[in-house]
Amino acid sequence: IEFFGDEVERLMTLHPITGEVLTEDTELYVFPATHYVAGPERMNRAISGIEQELQERLAELERSNHQLEAQRLRMRTQYDVEMMQQVGFCNGIENYSRHIDGRAPGSAPNCLLDYFPEDFLLVIDESHVTVPQIGGMYEGDMSRKRNLVEHGFRLPSAMDNRPLRWEEFVERIGQTVYLSATPGPYELSKVSGDVVEQVIRPTGLVDPEIVVKPTRGQIDDLMAEIQARAERDERVLVTTLTKKMAEDLTDYLLENGIRVRYLHSEVDTLRRVELLRELRLGEFDVLVGINLLREGLDLPEVSLVSILDADKEGFLRSERSLIQTIGRAARNVSGQVHMYADTITESMRTAIDETNRRRAKQIAYNEERGLDPQPIRKKIADITDLLAREDADTQELLAGSGRGLSRGVGPKAPAAEVGRHATALGSMPAQDLADLIEQLTQAMHNAAEELQFEVAARYRDEIAELKKELRGMQDARS
Numbered sequence: 001i002e003f004f005g006d007e008v009e010r011l012m013t014l015h016p017i018t019g020e021v022l023t024e025d026t027e028l029y030v031f032p033a034t035h036y037v038a039g040p041e042r043m044n045r046a047i048s049g050i051e052q053e054l055q056e057r058l059a060e061l062e063r064s065n066h067q068l069e070a071q072r073l074r075m076r077t078q079y080d081v082e083m084m085q086q087v088g089f090c091n092g093i094e095n096y097s098r099h100i101d102g103r104a105p106g107s108a109p110n111c112l113l114d115y116f117p118e119d120f121l122l123v124i125d126e127s128h129v130t131v132p133q134i135g136g137m138y139e140g141d142m143s144r145k146r147n148l149v150e151h152g153f154r155l156p157s158a159m160d161n162r163p164l165r166w167e168e169f170v171e172r173i174g175q176t177v178y179l180s181a182t183p184g185p186y187e188l189s190k191v192s193g194d195v196v197e198q199v200i201r202p203t204g205l206v207d208p209e210i211v212v213k214p215t216r217g218q219i220d221d222l223m224a225e226i227q228a229r230a231e232r233d234e235r236v237l238v239t240t241l242t243k244k245m246a247e248d249l250t251d252y253l254l255e256n257g258i259r260v261r262y263l264h265s266e267v268d269t270l271r272r273v274e275l276l277r278e279l280r281l282g283e284f285d286v287l288v289g290i291n292l293l294r295e296g297l298d299l300p301e302v303s304l305v306s307i308l309d310a311d312k313e314g315f316l317r318s319e320r321s322l323i324q325t326i327g328r329a330a331r332n333v334s335g336q337v338h339m340y341a342d343t344i345t346e347s348m349r350t351a352i353d354e355t356n357r358r359r360a361k362q363i364a365y366n367e368e369r370g371l372d373p374q375p376i377r378k379k380i381a382d383i384t385d386l387l388a389r390e391d392a393d394t395q396e397l398l399a400g401s402g403r404g405l406s407r408g409v410g411p412k413a414p415a416a417e418v419g420r421h422a423t424a425l426g427s428m429p430a431q432d433l434a435d436l437i438e439q440l441t442q443a444m445h446n447a448a449e450e451l452q453f454e455v456a457a458r459y460r461d462e463i464a465e466l467k468k469e470l471r472g473m474q475d476a477r478s
Helices: 040-063 067-087 093-101 127-150 156-160 166-172 185-190 218-231 243-255 269-281 319-329 346-369 383-399 422-427 430-449 453-477
Strands: 002-004 007-014 021-025 122-124 176-178 209-213 235-239 260-263 286-289 302-307 336-340
Touching (some): 040 093, 040 156, 127 166, 127 185, 176 185, 209 346, 218 302, 218 336, 235 319, 269 286, 383 430
Parallel strands (some): 122 176
Antiparallel strands (some): 002 007, 007 021
């Protein structure tokens, strides 16, 4: 952008390396740095509403002798208003969204559901967990906001920056498909028990065999089962009731020469992903967990799930939890579930009966059609694999240009630059194109090292376009 005083004189697209002017532009889109953007008229109207609410709330606090809270609220709100007047934004501006949107007190916030057509189809996956969470989001948010308002950190209107209430969510949805291996009472009530079952797997895999064993000597029995699975290069999941039990069991198994790790809520999120990948790769044989070994874990290498203290009734040993845990062994041809219990509880009986019902149906289907269950061959994906493949392909391509790929430290290109080079491809010499590919490859590695995997993937996609262009140039020359 070239200025003459305070006027824009020229808009140009420049070559990122040579600085050569590629195109003269007549317009340029500049996107805001934040989603929270409003025009001056709306902002002035919102500020008037905020100041009026502030005076009303201060009077209320002072009447109830909450001087400290009143002073805190006055300072915070006046600072925010000054920031909005000066720069059009303040930290936490979303807490004033009711005033900026012009909504009535208590009204529902705008959300993505408002923009769908009337006949849209909603699919709720793992609905037995998702449906309760939809209502829980509002209650959790309101509990936190109420404290902020009571102690003078926010105006009462901050409570209108919130998730939808359950009834507001229901008003906005129409035809809905609830997906779950263990549907909850709400979903079942909506269909009057008329559930569509999908228990037949395309691979022919059947639900695991369930074996109930006594708790006496359960650890020795568990170790013997682990050794048998490890010899066959298979993996084992063990679920306990508490973090302490998970850690103590892990320590005991380690002392006995078993390659084991534990997984619970205090383990960092990225570390959890690494642990699951390492389990699949065979870097250890056993993963001990509590409530994390349930929905969404797709581990074809796991042939045994051991449930300790299966007869201890409660949330972690409810019918729904047991069925979900049993399902972790359903990705393996020889999958088994061992429940260690001295009595068979009602939850155990229901879970075992339901699993056996599904298993019988699956086996009968396979026998009728002569199907042989096939193991799932699921690739163990990793960002490092992607980078290695890209490096090899880029090295081969650049070698054809008479150069190789150098992997130095290099400049760290910001994420905003991703995608800016595509428009200049037609006028870019092959040598400059090769330079740019090398530069973006380095930027892709830098993004991956900083765990910015989405940015790295965008660099990968742009590099693919550039390499396609360079290959075309090489083919034309030959």
